Amino acid sequence: KAGVTQTPRYLIKTRGQQVTLSCSPISGHRSVSWYQQTPGQGLQFLFEYFSETQRNKGNFPGRFSGRQFSNSRSEMNVSTLELGDSALYLCASSLAQGPNTGELFFGEGSRLTVL
């Protein structure tokens, strides 16, 4: 069974540009979550999508957005990039069947560097 696939793995952008990251969940998983990981802030929750609907959202500015497609693949977009957006962006999928199951399967991440 293929794992969670994130693309691209590495990318470099300059301030003011925008970026789109992609995540393909494990087959059959309908929930996709996104996290930002930085040395200073640790792992911070961005948003979660389930059946193409945003179900939860973290405390990030509106420059961060996402969506989920009917095949459960998800994309996140960051507009008007800032230096502080440099981070490892992790995607995780889960079956999300019933409450309190919660096991997340993570991809290897997309490492974004903003210059």
Place this chain on the structure above:
Amino acid sequence: GNSVTQMEGPVTLSEEAFLTINCTYTATGYPSLFWYVQYPGEGLQLLLKATKADDKGSNKGFEATYRKETTSFHLEKGSVQVSDSAVYFCALKSNNNDMRFGAGTRLTVKP
């Protein structure tokens, strides 16, 4: 809101030493609790979990017990190995599927 607090690292131990990484949480209701591990250059992977009070999660020699009275879920291992060097994250998932992670604790085990 829901939150997780875990001991700050880094933690450096010698091989075969005893490991404890403290984790406490704040949540309404009855969350599920997890420990995830991130090896160098990889994404996070589930290490163990507990879904109700007094449950003990265990895997690869690691254990953690869900203590509702102290709102804790401390990770322990009796004898660490060099291959256990990684970053460990405590996490909770609340009834409304809100998932929160601690800041992570970096463990280095020296031969």
